[in-house]
Amino acid sequence: MSGLIKSSIARKVAMALSGLFLVFFLLQHFTINFTSIFSPDTFNELSHFMGTNPLVQFALQPVLIFGVVFHFIMGFVLEVKNRNARAVKYAKYSGGANASWMSRNMILSGLVILAFLGLHFYDFWIPEMVHKYVEFAPEDPTRYYHELLEKFVSPVRTGIYVLSFVFLALHLWHGFASSFQSVGFNNKFSVGATKFAKVFAIVIPLGFIVVSLVLHFNNNH
Template sequence: MGGFLKSSVARKFAMALSGLFLVLFLAQHFTINLTSVISPDVFNEISHFMGTNFLVQALLQPILIFGVCFHFIMGFVLEIRNRRSRSINYVRFNGSANSSWMSRNMIYSGLVILAFLGLHFYDFWFPEIVHKYIQSHPEDATRYYGELVAKFESPVRTGLYVLSFIFLMLHLIHGFSSSFQSVGFNNKYSKGLRGFTVAFAIVIPLGFIFIALFHYINNVQ
């Protein structure tokens, strides 16, 4: 694996695959969270299944954590190598002449998303681990909705979530479509796929923003 990732093309390919994997998780995560504005009971049922199913906890969750870490580490590696390459090969590099703002600032939007993941883990994943494995509370299939809603009582925390999803949108608008290019997807369907990735990059973060604001507004009423 180390030899494979020494190639620039291989690093971009691996980065793209990890990004596509995380996009699938994002779509699943959004679908589950959306049920919280439709039916608390359904949200509790799905969340309880995800939180207690052996395959999800013992297999999919470690794979997801590895995917997140790999994607961000590879992103930093590519950014550092790209900066070194530009400083060596170009006396004057004018990035805005041949690339979009989003493509030139993927590292910064990625850093904001990484900080958000830290907050999200602090809000949900760490309390879940403490609840189940440290404090050893009995299973309660009805607790998930209340725990979710409680996180959106604060306008500051809700604002941080909204801001993070805006940066996620900017990151996805460039990153999602670029992932397909990096894995070699280039045919007559490319234009349509580009439209789909842009729509996904806008709709899903806006959906998360809607969920956060929905629960915050309900809390203050």
């Protein structure tokens, strides 16, 4: 870990790899959530599998939590190191000539996403742990859709989720594309990879927003 913190290249590569890992999880998470708007039964089946499969619960879930923590720690380390490395500040900021808004505010969008993850853990992960390992409640394979629907009754809470996904899009817009460069992906496929990353940064957060709004309005019918 100390070697990662001391080496600028190693920090960027570690940040990129952890980010790519989280992008893969994000796609999987979106795929499951998206089924909730057209097939509650499918959503229940997939959620039940993920919630009861030992490999997912006791191997992949800890790895995911470590990946989230590691990514954000490395993000803060990079931000601090980059700020300290700037011996001379810009005398005048010339708009987007130096860097895009997204690249200059990755730490801001990251903090918003981190706060959102705290809310998401409070809404879903903690109740799930209490249900299974504190209350030892009997497993109900059909409970997941109803529990998901309850979280989007409030327009305020739904609005927070929507806003968080907007910041996620901003974070991905720069972060996903730059991760390919950080791991040395610089060849004839680079342009295509960058375009894919930009499309992903829009489509996936937008999909999450659609799910949030559909669930919210389903509560009012």
